Amino acid sequence: xxxxxxxxxxxxxxxxxxxxxxxxxxxxxxxxxxxxxxxxxxxxxxxxxxxxxxxxxxxxxxxxxxxxxxxxxxxxxxxxx
Amino acid sequence: xxxxxxxxxxxxxxxxxxxxxxxxxxxxxxxxxxxxxxxxxxxxxxxxxxxxxxxxxxxxxxxxxxxxxxxxxxxxxxxxxxxxxxxxxxxxxxxxxxxxxxxxxxxxxxxxxxxxxxxxxxxxxxxxxxxxxxxxxxxxxxxxxxxxxxxxxxxxxxxxxxxxxxxxxxxxxxxxxxxxxxxxxxxxxxxxxxxxxxxxxxxxxxxxxxxxxxxxxxxxxxxxxxxxxxxxxxxxxxxxxxxxxxxxxxxxxxxxxxxxxxxxxxxxxxxxxxxxxxxxxxxxxxxxxxxxxxxxxxxxxxxxxxxxxxxxxxxxxxxxxxxxxxxxxxxxxxxxxxxxxxxxxxxxxxxxxxxxxxxxxxxxxxxxxxxxxxxxxxxxxxxxxxxxxxxxxxxxxxxxxxxxxxxxxxxxxxxxxxxxxxxxxxxxxxxxxxxxxxxxxxxxxxxxxxxxxxxxxxxxx
Numbered sequence: 001x002x003x004x005x006x007x008x009x010x011x012x013x014x015x016x017x018x019x020x021x022x023x024x025x026x027x028x029x030x031x032x033x034x035x036x037x038x039x040x041x042x043x044x045x046x047x048x049x050x051x052x053x054x055x056x057x058x059x060x061x062x063x064x065x066x067x068x069x070x071x072x073x074x075x076x077x078x079x080x081x
Numbered sequence: 082x083x084x085x086x087x088x089x090x091x092x093x094x095x096x097x098x099x100x101x102x103x104x105x106x107x108x109x110x111x112x113x114x115x116x117x118x119x120x121x122x123x124x125x126x127x128x129x130x131x132x133x134x135x136x137x138x139x140x141x142x143x144x145x146x147x148x149x150x151x152x153x154x155x156x157x158x159x160x161x162x163x164x165x166x167x168x169x170x171x172x173x174x175x176x177x178x179x180x181x182x183x184x185x186x187x188x189x190x191x192x193x194x195x196x197x198x199x200x201x202x203x204x205x206x207x208x209x210x211x212x213x214x215x216x217x218x219x220x221x222x223x224x225x226x227x228x229x230x231x232x233x234x235x236x237x238x239x240x241x242x243x244x245x246x247x248x249x250x251x252x253x254x255x256x257x258x259x260x261x262x263x264x265x266x267x268x269x270x271x272x273x274x275x276x277x278x279x280x281x282x283x284x285x286x287x288x289x290x291x292x293x294x295x296x297x298x299x300x301x302x303x304x305x306x307x308x309x310x311x312x313x314x315x316x317x318x319x320x321x322x323x324x325x326x327x328x329x330x331x332x333x334x335x336x337x338x339x340x341x342x343x344x345x346x347x348x349x350x351x352x353x354x355x356x357x358x359x360x361x362x363x364x365x366x367x368x369x370x371x372x373x374x375x376x377x378x379x380x381x382x383x384x385x386x387x388x389x390x391x392x393x394x395x396x397x398x399x400x401x402x403x404x405x406x407x408x409x410x411x412x413x414x415x416x417x418x419x420x421x422x423x424x425x426x427x428x429x430x431x432x433x434x435x436x437x438x439x440x441x442x443x444x445x446x447x448x449x450x451x452x453x454x455x456x457x458x459x460x461x462x463x464x465x466x467x468x469x470x471x472x473x474x475x476x477x478x479x480x481x482x483x484x485x486x487x488x489x490x491x492x493x494x495x496x497x498x499x500x501x502x503x504x505x506x507x508x509x510x511x512x513x514x515x516x517x518x519x520x521x522x523x524x525x526x527x528x529x530x531x532x533x534x535x536x537x538x539x540x541x542x
Contacts, residue, residue, distance in 0.1 A: 038448060038480055039448070039480060039483075039516060039517055042477040042479040042483045043522075045477060045479060046475060047521065047522055050522060050524075055478065057478035065478075
């Protein structure tokens with residue numbers, strides 16, 4: 001499974017748990033429009049760290065938090081293996 | 082000097098049946114033998130008025146030393162087994178120790194500064210000791226990090242709850258505890274046995290649960306105490322079958338409904354009580370109705386002379402059972418100006434009952450919203466497949482921290498059911514807790530670490 005697929009799958013799972021209806025997941029979707037609050041993102045980042053072995057937002061201190069879904073996915077794709 | 086209305090521990094030895102014993106895995110000592118025999122060896126040191134450290138590897142020897150020294154020494158410091166000599170050195174200084182009673186070879190700093198006495202089974206006939214001191218009992222707090230604090234008790238205060246209940250209530254009891262008797266919870270049980278006219282079966286470090294339970298059964302143990310973590314471990318071990326104590330006591334941690342129900346199921350003929358006590362605050366109360374928390378009417382002054390109030394969420398206790406003071410050069414006051422000890426245990430009123438929600442210092446802060454790990458664990462533990470759990474903080478780049486949970490499932494839980502159980506636990510948490518308190522991640526683990534004091538190890542507390 002690609003990083004992208006894993007992220008989408010984790011987001012859908014959390015959306016279901018949090019009773020959030022996700023819009024269609026596209027790269028240019030603003031994270032604000034996902035319906036996720038900061039707690040939902042905190043859960044997502046924690047679970048992805050367990051699944052992918054990386055948390056790109058803590059590793060790089062100066063990392064700006066992404067604003068679109070595409071940027072969010074790229075942050076994970078760009079983590080050195 | 083000895084107040085006329087006080088009694089030293091040795092005066093209780095001859096009361097009750099003549100076959101009373103204290104035993105560990107290797108020896109059984111008749112209490113009546115201790116009246117006229119001494120276990121102290123290696124010197125004719127006059128112990129009257131001495132400040133003594135009791136640092137033995139075996140609990141049996143510690144018990145014998147306590148009985149010999151109470152009423153004789155000025156003070157005795159009870160050293161739990163897991164303390165290294167390096168840290169002990171600082172405590173020896175703080176407590177002004179001049180004599181050490183030990184069953185181990187001793188060299189270095191402490192040995193040079195103090196008289197050292199050995200201790201063995203009570204086989205030497207001893208001249209009647211003069212009981213002329215109200216000996217101070219010094220104990221160490223069970224804090225998880227840094228140097229423990231020394232707190233000072235009197236036998237009167239330590240035995241306050243036992244005397245209040247009427248020692249005759251359990252006069253034929255054979256007591257046991259999963260605690261070490263040099264910790265507050267364990268010492269309470271030793272004192273119950275000695276003062277109440279019963280016997281005592283000690284725990285043994287490193288002993289397997291199966292071997293321990295076999296010994297409890299062989300010793301006819303009828304009354305037994307431990308922390309909820311000790312009890313969960315016993316329930317998990319599958320060795321509880323065939324063991325049928327009449328009285329089960331929990332203390333030292335929050336007794337949640339799940340562990341109370343689990344014990345009621347495993348020991349249908351036992352009465353089950355959970356007590357609130359701490360090294361500093363002494364025994365506050367015990368609750369015998371099988372429900373978690375305690376009735377709200379206990380707040381205020383009760384008939385045992387224990388007074389409780391809740392200030393800023395934390396339970397505060399004033400009574401003669403609280404420790405007298407912290408000991409040491411720069412010791413802080415133990416109680417406030419009115420004599421109340423702040424326990425740091427946070428309680429919440431739900432209906433007509435107060436529930437413990439956690440420690441003040443253990444709060445997890447999730448983007449400014451607070452959660453006690455214990456309140457999350459209480460919900461998780463209610464799932465029938467869960468044996469025990471630990472909620473903890475995990476750092477988060479988004480909210481600063483989030484709650485995650487490590488869960489031990491009951492033995493024989495099918496791995497195929499893990500995902501279903503995970504979903505069920507999450508759904509229960511969502512129903513019972515505010516959104517930020519629901520664990521973000523639930524991990525199934527084989528076991529959870531329990532500290533030497535019998536409490537769930539909390540790295541973030």
